[in-house]
Amino acid sequence: MILGSTWYPILTGMSRFDREKWIERVENSCYVSRRTRDLRAVDHLTVLVAWCQARNIEIDFRRMTGGEWDPESRFILCSSSARPEKQVYTILHEIGHWMYETRHAARSQATTEARKGSVRYAVDHLGEEYEAWNNGARVAAQLSIPLDESWECYRIECLATYIDWASSRGKGYDDD
């Protein structure tokens, strides 16, 4: 789960990754100073999409904020309006959720439904979010996708949002 995103022009019909369309989108954007970074990010997206396809994971770009991993359909949903660099970070993070679920399948299925709304659920979920970012960083290293201060800022920004969410969710609930 990632909440929030940065505005960037949307091309129509871009639910699946298309390198040419993404390059066109970068060239049409008003963020001229970021163009080199964004074009590099399109290269990283190309690598990531192929990595996911090899694992039977589809990536769907749509009008939404941030991203989401849907374990039922094995889809990663990603904002179509975010900058390519943010899309790379979002997809890495959602891959991190897929890896988390693969490792913790037995634990999560049986217990999470029953505990939704509880303090424990909120705290556990926070743990999953941290791990998803760490997993994403490991995949980036494997694929030689460099992560710099921009990744770190985004990671912190997202984690701060989850901490707020977990804290507000925990209040007023008994954890039995």
Ligand SMILES: [Zn+2]
């Ligand atoms: Zn998440």
